[in-house]
Amino acid sequence: MKIIALSGALRRASYNTALLRAAAGMAPAGVSIELRTLHGIPLYDGDVEAQGIPEAVTTLREAIRAADALLIGTPEYNNGIPGVLKNGLDWLSRPSGEGTKLFGGKPTGLVGATPGGFGTVQSQDALLSVLRAFGCDFWMAGRLMVSRAGTVFDADGHLVDDRVREQLGQFVQGFVGFVGRRSS
Template identity: 55%
Template sequence: MTTILGLSGSLRKASFNAGLLRAAAELAPPSTTVVIGSIHDVPLYNADDEAAHGIPPAVQALKASLQAADGLLLVTPEYNNGIPGVFKNAIDWMSRPASDIPLHFGGKPVALLGASPGGFGTVLSQNDWLPVLRTLGTRHWSAGRMLVARAGTVFDREGNLTDEATLARLGDFMAGFAEFIES
């Protein structure tokens, strides 16, 4: 059984990206489980807080889920042509202390998904993740990017992916990512 930790970088209730993650979990191959983590309770990173109080419980839970997972799926919105600050903040916390990076991220297979109302999907946000993932020592799947452009036309008002062609693409993407993890 392959386990993937999936994280959405949006806090919005009807988020396209949270909906994309839910659909990815449902479309994963039968031998693959996608555990949906949450960044909602991750505080802003502050080294003084880390020194005084250690790693916050929400971050400890994410790190434990990541360590137990065989792969990591980042489902990223794009804010102002880049990575959402709240999402980067969560990954920054998860990389603390720095000595834990190899234990949690080192060699971990990673794939990127993203949905955006614009015509280019989340290509710029996904591009911005690549140097971060290299720094963390992850193993990025070369075909491991899927963009959903004009998301308002393929999701309903609650943020559920409803477009059959996009669902089929996502199913193929998840099957390929699971195969990459298992190789």
């Protein structure tokens, strides 16, 4: 089983990238979780699209298409979806109709980490409407929202909080089970 873990943040020391990296380290035997970012994807512009889909978009699209599932790690900026993540999803949905071809029926899960105290509940909720438009097979049994992420990861981006490590491990096991049931 192959899962693409897409980080919705660009920052080198992103808590969401670190969270997805930790999830990849918890993948059970026979499961690979491959981390991807949105680096190199330009701001969506119909004039750019008219010249062709950028290579970074095509590369990410093909990785998602080849995967059994998608796990998105989202920050929360100003109570919503980070612009870079929404922009990346917008590009992946182009040309018109590509979103449902790429994401339709794709098992999808959400996690998120933020330095704030309320987790990423609003960002994850806002992403649900986008994922619904794409027809994703969203895993409703589990979401992970990490608050105060600055205390959960060390300076090198390693997960150091035992409670969050346990929650993430349960999330990964549950999501892998969900994907497995969809694949059989």
